[in-house]
Amino acid sequence: MLSPQIFTRINPRLVFSQWGRLRHFATGAPTTEVRSAIVTGSSRGIGKAIALRLARDGFDICVNDVEQNAEGVNSVVKEIQSLGRSSIAFCGDVSSMASVQEMIKASVSELGPLNVMVANAGIAKVSWPMEITEADMRELFEVNVYGMINSNIAAAQQFIKQGTKGKILNAASGTSFRADVMLPAYSATKTAVRSLTQSFAIELGKHGITVNGYAPGIVQSAMWDHIDAELGRVNGLPKGENFKSHTKNIALGRTSIPEDTAKLVSFLAGSDSSYITGQTILVDGGLVFN
Ligand code: NAD
Numbered sequence: 001m002l003s004p005q006i007f008t009r010i011n012p013r014l015v016f017s018q019w020g021r022l023r024h025f026a027t028g029a030p031t032t033e034v035r036s037a038i039v040t041g042s043s044r045g046i047g048k049a050i051a052l053r054l055a056r057d058g059f060d061i062c063v064n065d066v067e068q069n070a071e072g073v074n075s076v077v078k079e080i081q082s083l084g085r086s087s088i089a090f091c092g093d094v095s096s097m098a099s100v101q102e103m104i105k106a107s108v109s110e111l112g113p114l115n116v117m118v119a120n121a122g123i124a125k126v127s128w129p130m131e132i133t134e135a136d137m138r139e140l141f142e143v144n145v146y147g148m149i150n151s152n153i154a155a156a157q158q159f160i161k162q163g164t165k166g167k168i169l170n171a172a173s174g175t176s177f178r179a180d181v182m183l184p185a186y187s188a189t190k191t192a193v194r195s196l197t198q199s200f201a202i203e204l205g206k207h208g209i210t211v212n213g214y215a216p217g218i219v220q221s222a223m224w225d226h227i228d229a230e231l232g233r234v235n236g237l238p239k240g241e242n243f244k245s246h247t248k249n250i251a252l253g254r255t256s257i258p259e260d261t262a263k264l265v266s267f268l269a270g271s272d273s274s275y276i277t278g279q280t281i282l283v284d285g286g287l288v289f290n
Pocket of ligand 1: 065
């Protein structure tokens with residue numbers, strides 16, 4: 001298990017009050033409600049765009065990723081702080097429940113009560129269905145499914161302990177609506193995420209906790225760079241061509257950027273979505289219709 005590392009810097013315009021909660025202080029303006037969110041796998045790509053968008057929405061953010069991406073994590077923390085919000089880094093593996101619990105403890109201690117958990121961390125592996133290896137299958141389920149389950153359970157326990165409503169958001173995928181032949185195990189994990197999102201929503205509704213999924217389509221990120229390269233190995237298409245080849249099937253005529261997904265997550269993390277739960281919403285420019 002990767003040992004968690006916490007790097008904290010408190011914005012000078014903010015001070016602690018009871019609960020370790022940070023509040024705007026220096027301006028003399030009325031006290032503003034401060035909300036905090038954890039975004040897993042947010043050193044880059046979609047998670048980074050979500051972390052920055054939620055910071056702009058007024059959230060203080062705990063940025064998480066695996067220790068190998070600590071540099072990216074610290075850079076996102078600095079970018080959030082430059083927006084005038086508080087942020088901490090927590091490097092740890094979401095497939096370990098102990099690590100997720102440690103992350104929530106650190107976030108609550110530094111940023112105050114938790115309001116939103118974005119279970120975004122994920123990995124992808126390319127293969128024909130008949131060639132899936134047991135090791136790949138296990139690794140995909142460890143990160144994409146157990147990581148999501150750990151984040152959902154630990155966040156819900158924290159919301160219940162706080163006696164506050166909370167929002168949980170899970171990274172599903174277009175492949176949770178229509179499986180991809182070259183991403184069979186990945187598609188299975190994302191279908192599990194969509195199903196578990198519904199089950200958690202049913203159980204947690206009585207606590208006022210909402211649980212929803214966001215399902216991106218074809219997003220330019222390190223994950224798709226990897227998928228594109230692996231597909232190129234199979235079909236011989238040059239770098240970037242497998243990614244681009246999807247454009248013709250997208251109604252809006254372009255592939256996606258991480259900020260497209262961040263806009264949906266911003267809505268799902270905010271109060272305007274308070275009567276939505278158990279849903280997994282596609283944000284794919286019109287690729288899969290459901
Ligand atoms: P990415 O690879 O750029 O980012 C994923 C991040 O998760 C990485 O920084 C990675 O280090 C981190 N991560 C992996 N395992 C982890 C672990 N055990 N603990 C903590 N962090 C871990 O990919 P992305 O495209 O930004 O994808 C983000 C999410 O969106 C993923 O869940 C992915 O499956 C989903 N998604 C992506 C696309 C796409 O087209 N890129 C489409 C649909 C869904």
